[in-house]
Amino acid sequence: MKNRCGITFDGDMIASYNGNLIFVDEFEECFDRIKKVLEEFPRVKTTWFIRVDQNMEDIYGQADYVFQAHKEKIQWLRDNGHEVAWHIHPFVKQEGKWVQNTDHDQVLEEIKKFFPVAKEHGITHTVRLGWGYQTNQVMSLLSDLGCRADSSGIPRPKYPWANQFTDWSQAPKTPYHPGRDNYQQEGEGLEILEIPMTITHVPASYDNGQIIYRYINPAYHHQLFVDAVDGIQGDCVTIMHPAEICPSWDYAHELISYNAGVLRANIRHIYDRFEFVTLKELSREYKTGKEIRE
Secondary structure: OOEEEEEEEEEOOEEEEOOEEEEOOHHHHOHHHHHHHHHOOOOOOEEEEEEOOHHHHHHHOOOOHHHHHOHHHHHHHHHOOOEEEEEEOOEEEEOOEEEEOOOHHHHHHHHHHHHHHHHHOOOOOEEEEHHHOOOHHHHHHHHHHOOOEEOOOOOOOOOOOOOOOOOOOOOOOOOEOEEOOEEEEEOOOOOOEEOOOOEEEOOOHHHOOOOOEEEOOOOEOHHHHHHHHHOOOOOEEEEEOHHHHOOOOOOOOOOEOOOHHHHHHHHHHHOOOEEEOOHHHHHHHHHOOOOOOO
């Protein structure tokens, strides 16, 4: 029996350029390159986290800009068996720059405000917050609103650069139902399933000798990806951003290839090894009692 792989895309609408974050329409710039790759691997079903949040409304005038501007692309994903899910990236403008909003009450209110918009587009079954943000109150709110799977989890040590709302250091590495009083542990009271990203040691020269655990990214340079994914024994949840396969930005990155051809090679490397599922499918299999393969 094959292990399962959930390939996920975070449509952050952001790219790195000369070390700085810039806002870009990833669906305009990058989608067709990815679509071409996906068409070559018909068994691959993916999950696309599409932003509907305050920052999108501030930048584009519509919180659901992607759904309004790229209807045909969204429909292609759905027609071909891919899942379209909700991505919320709470930003706030400080000193003229957009940065992560760490005001917990504001984040809760933003989720409440834009949930109806996301629900209208049928994307609220599965959700992911940017930056791995999560708290007991946020997880409870998502569950109470009707979200049934969250994939914000990055189960690794809490590194010094992470703020207090990015802590998955005690979380399991496989899917679990979090408790209302502790989102990092199996518990009771919530209907939501946490599906964490798959984490492994991916070394970089700028780690300064530290052992840093990173999520597995299909946009990694090919040998990096092979080394990372070949060490995974069970089910796997990967994550990448559309901008990471476009050569328009930081194409000389040590980890990220910025090359759709590398994405193609990486999927080819795992194509015969895994059964490919959306996160919605994975969550429903878990609910019906199918074994999570470790």
